[in-house]
């Protein structure tokens with residue numbers, strides 16, 4: 001006997017991300033592209049000479065380290081003024097600060113989404129189960145001095161499984 005797969009998300013009727021450009025998407029389509037990995041909320045270091053970006057396992061103080069969601073999204077700019085709102089207009093400026101698995105970055109590079117993306121799996125948790133998020137892997141910036149950041153550089157946040 002076949003059973004319906006469990007799904008906690010309403011899957012879209014059409015794969016809009018395959019037919020529309022990022023700029024053509026509605027606000028809700030754009031928002032649904034975020035897989036909730038939380039890796040864009042990790043502190044990063046940039047090599048001043050090469051411009052290379054290094055991810056750390058130190059998270060923004062507002063990031064919930066379990067769910068990987070911003071704990072105060074509506075008021076985040078009050079507490080974290082340099083939090084950048086991702087839009088089709090800002091994407092180009094910040095793409096190199098996004099992990100290679102980020103849906104916005106993948107689509108802007110003409111690449112497909114990974115099969116654990118909630119839009120394909122129908123489950124918000126699939127990103128965590130696939131080990132593609134920062135859930136339970138990070139500490140808060142409130143718990144570490146800035147000088148110690150270089151010791152917190154990690155590879156896992158900047159890995160591209162499809163490369």
Ligand code: SF4
Nearest residue numbers: 034035037038040102
């Ligand atoms: S890195 Fe991209 S997909 Fe992951 S939480 Fe940030 S915006 Fe969403």
Ligand code: SF4
Nearest residue numbers: 041060063070076083
């Ligand atoms: S303020 Fe919220 S959305 Fe912005 S970096 Fe911090 S946790 Fe992420």
